Amino acid sequence: MSDITRRSFLTRTGTGIALAGLGATILQSTSARAEDKEGGGEKKFGFAFVGLGGFATKQLMPNIAASKHCRMAALVSGHPDKAKKLAEQYGINEKSIYNYDNYDSIKDNPDVDVIYIVLPNSMHKDFTIRGFKAGKHIMCEKPMAVSSKECQEMIDAGKAAGKKLQIGYRMQYEVHQLEAIRILRAKELGELKQITTDMGFRLMDQSAWRLHKDLSGGGSLMDIGIYGLNASRYLTGEEPTEVAATIFQPKNDPRFATVEEGCNWLLKFPSGVLCSNTTSYSYAGQTKWRAICTEGYIDCDPAISYQGVKARVSHHGKDQPMDIPELNQFATEMDVFADCIMNNKEPRSSGEEGLKDVRIMEAIYEAANTGKTIKLT
Amino acid sequence: MSDITRRSFLTRTGTGIALAGLGATILQSTSARAEDKEGGGEKKFGFAFVGLGGFATKQLMPNIAASKHCRMAALVSGHPDKAKKLAEQYGINEKSIYNYDNYDSIKDNPDVDVIYIVLPNSMHKDFTIRGFKAGKHIMCEKPMAVSSKECQEMIDAGKAAGKKLQIGYRMQYEVHQLEAIRILRAKELGELKQITTDMGFRLMDQSAWRLHKDLSGGGSLMDIGIYGLNASRYLTGEEPTEVAATIFQPKNDPRFATVEEGCNWLLKFPSGVLCSNTTSYSYAGQTKWRAICTEGYIDCDPAISYQGVKARVSHHGKDQPMDIPELNQFATEMDVFADCIMNNKEPRSSGEEGLKDVRIMEAIYEAANTGKTIKLT
Numbered sequence: 001m002s003d004i005t006r007r008s009f010l011t012r013t014g015t016g017i018a019l020a021g022l023g024a025t026i027l028q029s030t031s032a033r034a035e036d037k038e039g040g041g042e043k044k045f046g047f048a049f050v051g052l053g054g055f056a057t058k059q060l061m062p063n064i065a066a067s068k069h070c071r072m073a074a075l076v077s078g079h080p081d082k083a084k085k086l087a088e089q090y091g092i093n094e095k096s097i098y099n100y101d102n103y104d105s106i107k108d109n110p111d112v113d114v115i116y117i118v119l120p121n122s123m124h125k126d127f128t129i130r131g132f133k134a135g136k137h138i139m140c141e142k143p144m145a146v147s148s149k150e151c152q153e154m155i156d157a158g159k160a161a162g163k164k165l166q167i168g169y170r171m172q173y174e175v176h177q178l179e180a181i182r183i184l185r186a187k188e189l190g191e192l193k194q195i196t197t198d199m200g201f202r203l204m205d206q207s208a209w210r211l212h213k214d215l216s217g218g219g220s221l222m223d224i225g226i227y228g229l230n231a232s233r234y235l236t237g238e239e240p241t242e243v244a245a246t247i248f249q250p251k252n253d254p255r256f257a258t259v260e261e262g263c264n265w266l267l268k269f270p271s272g273v274l275c276s277n278t279t280s281y282s283y284a285g286q287t288k289w290r291a292i293c294t295e296g297y298i299d300c301d302p303a304i305s306y307q308g309v310k311a312r313v314s315h316h317g318k319d320q321p322m323d324i325p326e327l328n329q330f331a332t333e334m335d336v337f338a339d340c341i342m343n344n345k346e347p348r349s350s351g352e353e354g355l356k357d358v359r360i361m362e363a364i365y366e367a368a369n370t371g372k373t374i375k376l377t
Numbered sequence: 378m379s380d381i382t383r384r385s386f387l388t389r390t391g392t393g394i395a396l397a398g399l400g401a402t403i404l405q406s407t408s409a410r411a412e413d414k415e416g417g418g419e420k421k422f423g424f425a426f427v428g429l430g431g432f433a434t435k436q437l438m439p440n441i442a443a444s445k446h447c448r449m450a451a452l453v454s455g456h457p458d459k460a461k462k463l464a465e466q467y468g469i470n471e472k473s474i475y476n477y478d479n480y481d482s483i484k485d486n487p488d489v490d491v492i493y494i495v496l497p498n499s500m501h502k503d504f505t506i507r508g509f510k511a512g513k514h515i516m517c518e519k520p521m522a523v524s525s526k527e528c529q530e531m532i533d534a535g536k537a538a539g540k541k542l543q544i545g546y547r548m549q550y551e552v553h554q555l556e557a558i559r560i561l562r563a564k565e566l567g568e569l570k571q572i573t574t575d576m577g578f579r580l581m582d583q584s585a586w587r588l589h590k591d592l593s594g595g596g597s598l599m600d601i602g603i604y605g606l607n608a609s610r611y612l613t614g615e616e617p618t619e620v621a622a623t624i625f626q627p628k629n630d631p632r633f634a635t636v637e638e639g640c641n642w643l644l645k646f647p648s649g650v651l652c653s654n655t656t657s658y659s660y661a662g663q664t665k666w667r668a669i670c671t672e673g674y675i676d677c678d679p680a681i682s683y684q685g686v687k688a689r690v691s692h693h694g695k696d697q698p699m700d701i702p703e704l705n706q707f708a709t710e711m712d713v714f715a716d717c718i719m720n721n722k723e724p725r726s727s728g729e730e731g732l733k734d735v736r737i738m739e740a741i742y743e744a745a746n747t748g749k750t751i752k753l754t
Contacts, residue, residue, distance in 0.1 A: 284674060
């Protein structure tokens with residue numbers, strides 16, 4: 001990356017302009033620019049995708065082309081046929097296809113700058129650590145891992161390697177969320193008092209890895225509830241001090257033989273903001289949050305869809321939509337990571353950020369299983 | 378009431394037609410009719426209002442005229458001037474004005490059939506029991522009392538007197554709630570999985586009796602949160618088996634010297650439905666609930682306003698308003714009580730119903746204060 005200089009980066013893109021206005025405090029400075037020393041076209045970071053499931057193939061791969069500073073460079077998969085087909089589709093050299101055994105040899109591929117881990121949760125740790133050992137920067141999907149211990153090992157490996165780690169919390173870079181954070185911090189609706197979130201969808205495919213605890217680490221909480229947890233933290237800007245929870249795992253439904261169907265949890269924040277979150281694998285599509293203040297509220301519904309996020313702001317009884325042009329969420333989070341690498345900045349959705357959510361989720365499970373409110377320190 | 382025969386009652390009114398269609402299971406049979414033996418005008422039950430605060434004077438009194446079978450007959454107040462003025466306004470004989478000392482002599486007033494207790498919560502028990510001893514039927518505002526022990530004493534007193542007791546849960550007779558219950562019981566949106574409720578408003582008047590625990594028994598939970606609790610129970614049709622809770626009572630705000638500002642609680646129901654409720658005295662006006670099912674959801678917002686309750690039903694992603702003509706909520710609940718008296722039926726919002734909520738609220742406070750999930754039996 002030595003050929004990338006620190007000049008205007010995101011601000012040159014439409015993306016950058018909107019983000020700079022909305023999320024200056026989140027994205028910090030975005031004033032770097034990626035260019036070849038030659039002054040010609042901009043250098044793009046080569047991404048290797050590890051895991052070729054629906055999220056990688058239907059969301060990440062089609063959208064990386066919309067990024068300013070990222071491009072597909074390699075594929076890592078246990079399915080050679082699938083990988084070969086995708087490589088052809090996206091013009092990737094066959095030499096840049098890896099399997100899980102020879103994955104470590106990616107260290108010898110100078111075309112790969114970043115490895116994006118899109119595997120089942122229980123595989124995040126190993127493939128992240130192996131990726132760091134291969135000298136690459138890592139993006140890893142949420143939840144970061146299946147335990148806080150694993151998260152810490154991943155963070156430590158990144159530090160030892162001197163490489164960056166960003167967790168795939170795309171909502172931390174989504175424009176409606178950023179505008180909501182701005183409104184709440186500016187107290188434009190008075191004091192924030194409550195965050196409520198409901199995140200769920202209906203998962204009927206019994207073979208899905210998400211329903212197998214050895215792969216997922218947990219049920220709806222780990223997979224989709226985490227969005228509500230993370231939103232509670234970024235909307236308040238605080239860390240919770242205690243958690244109470246209830247959980248439901250039906251005995252007669254084979255889908256939920258090893259993981260919970262649904263979970264509700266309460267958080268308490270130092271300022272006195274309370275928070276109530278629900279999640280389920282049996283909701284008709286439902287991703288929403290509401291931030292209730294003394295003089296109004298913000299409603300975000302749908303809150304975490306890949307496109308078409310909508311929010312409304314109500315102030316003193318007057319209700320209006322939050323009218324902001326959408327950005328490509330996937331391109332944005334990848335470009336933000338590129339910015340962090342180029343300019344040696346710590347990603348907002350860092351490993352430490354991912355670890356915080358996993359720690360709290362451990363406390364949620366503990367609270368639900370013990371029937372005790374868990375104090376967080 | 379011997380001059381009232383059992384013929385069509387509510388069904389003769391516009392009210393009754395709608396209610397019969399929507400809430401047959403709730404209102405049970407509404408096929409009684411109130412008529413004088415002479416066959417002329419219908420007899421109306423004489424109501425004595427005890428407590429002349431804003432709710433009684435601005436809501437109950439103006440709306441009783443819209444009822445079919447109820448009318449104002451007496452006033453009981455600690456403020457003689459206020460009572461006199463209202464008596465003049467509503468054409469009530471001066472002899473039918475009572476104070477808290479001579480209240481018991483209301484037993485000698487044949488014009489009074491029902492006493493409606495609209496006093497601070499801590500006074501409900503005494504005035505209910507005294508009212509029963511005076512041989513009258515009792516309507517009492519929610520929360521029924523400040524402890525489950527008091528509730529039980531009120532129920533026992535009603536039984537001893539052979540008189541009816543109805544708690545003022547007007548939402549149990551409100552048309553959008555009834556239609557929602559019908560949809561959920563019929564499983565028109567699939568299986569019910571979650572109820573979320575947010576009930577609050579901003580209470581700034583430090584002198585309000587609601588902010589004094591000796592009068593109110595508790596804060597936002599007792600006053601407005603109870604609507605969410607009650608909705609969780611009537612929407613599921615089940616009784617919760619456990620409760621977890623967090624509470625917030627700021628140390629630096631004199632309004633909350635004795636009661637909580639806000640409270641969040643979770644309920645678990647036998648069928649596996651989970652429930653998440655929030656309440657606060659610092660919300661910009663916020664009364665909503667959402668019932669989330671496997672194939673859709675119902676949103677009710679505002680959910681408990683005196684007029685203008687709105688609900689939307691979303692099924693397989695298709696969203697439409699619940700289009701039902703509104704009824705006068707106050708007239709309806711009073712007429713329903715008249716029906717119960719005439720036809721010797723137990724009110725749906727009975728003393729036992731009021732007791733259930735108070736018991737659960739005691740468990741909510743206990744859960745919040747001990748940090749333990751409380752099992753309910």
